[in-house]
Amino acid sequence: MNLNIFQQPRKVFIILFSCFLLYSFWVYSIPLFSTYPTPIQKTKLVSDGRLVWQKYNCHTCHQFYGLGGYLGPDLTNVYSRSNKNEAYIKAMIQSGVRQMPAFELSDEEMTTLLAFLKDVDASGSADVKAYQPEILGTFSLEKK
Template identity: 65%
Template sequence: MLNLFAHPKHIFFVLFVCFIAFSVWIYTIPLFSPSQYSEKELHLVAEGRLVWQKYNCHTCHQLYGLGGYLGPDLTNVYSRSGNNEHYIRGIVKSGVKQMPAFEISEDEMKVLLLFLKNVDQSGTSNPQDYQPEILGTFSLEKK
């Protein structure tokens, strides 16, 4: 009887086919999953991410526990503030403590708020729930 895994070339071929199939599957998920945003809104969310990067918000703030540690994690700031866009606007425009006041245009503010709303809806993050492992990965601390 012929064993498929007897030769290293067969093992490589099987693993390569599995890798290709998995890659195609991963990259096609967004194409077939329903989105709550229209194409135009998705473009605006992407513009909001560019505003986030333009003003270097990631140097002080975190999203999903990744980023700077000077300011709070903003993953769920939209729901934490009671969906109050005026509160977020006020913080960004006037600044607080170490955060400077930003001279941000109204268009930039709108797309930044849409970006933060999208991030808020996509998940939650509490960095204190995760513990670093010795190999540089993180594990969720069970409570």
């Protein structure tokens, strides 16, 4: 008797279960070969900078990826914006301007905060207009 595949549940199960195992192995092995550091591997400098960001409540007025407070501008890519640099960011924090209050950060806090902002910047772009829609419905990042 010649049964078709759908009349052999055991075979179907074995095939699907093997697919599941292969796929799981593939998904869980990605981080093992990835060169992008996981949050745990990120340097202490960056994680300390994140604490400084939280300590001074920068997020109450600023956003990362559009999320946060809306009194000040989004700071996701402030680190690499062409008309800004470390000295500019430092000056903004130390002296403040209009609604932006001045903060007295220690040298160490400033160094770690800048490392944190640099790391956030490297994680992507918050500017929606920088993304180019592709014909297949995905988006690619236009290099500025």
